Amino acid sequence: MPQSDSPMAPDTARAAAPGERSNAEHWRWFRRLMAWMFAFSILMVGLAVLYMYSQGVPLRPWFLLFMGGGIALSLMLAAALMGLVFVSARSGIDDRVKDLAPPDVGEER
Numbered sequence: 001m002p003q004s005d006s007p008m009a010p011d012t013a014r015a016a017a018p019g020e021r022s023n024a025e026h027w028r029w030f031r032r033l034m035a036w037m038f039a040f041s042i043l044m045v046g047l048a049v050l051y052m053y054s055q056g057v058p059l060r061p062w063f064l065l066f067m068g069g070g071i072a073l074s075l076m077l078a079a080a081l082m083g084l085v086f087v088s089a090r091s092g093i094d095d096r097v098k099d100l101a102p103p104d105v106g107e108e109r
Helices: 023-054 061-091
Strands: none
Touching (some): 023 061
């Protein structure tokens, strides 16, 4: 498969410099973050259910499903988006993107 000259093309052939993490390490860090956040979200759902039970709220199956799903999905989405920001910044993907906007009239790059 030929290499693309696009500024957005993944740079998989680039070796990590000394003291720099490889792309695989960044993605391993992201997966570990997501695993911890999954455990944290399950803990938060459990605490929310215990709080609702202690307040005397009737815990019907649909209520538990939607409340737990809302809490867990919100926390997982926030963790995924923030984790991707950190992976992008740490791996240098942001540095390889060039300004693709055309220059204004009379302006040089």
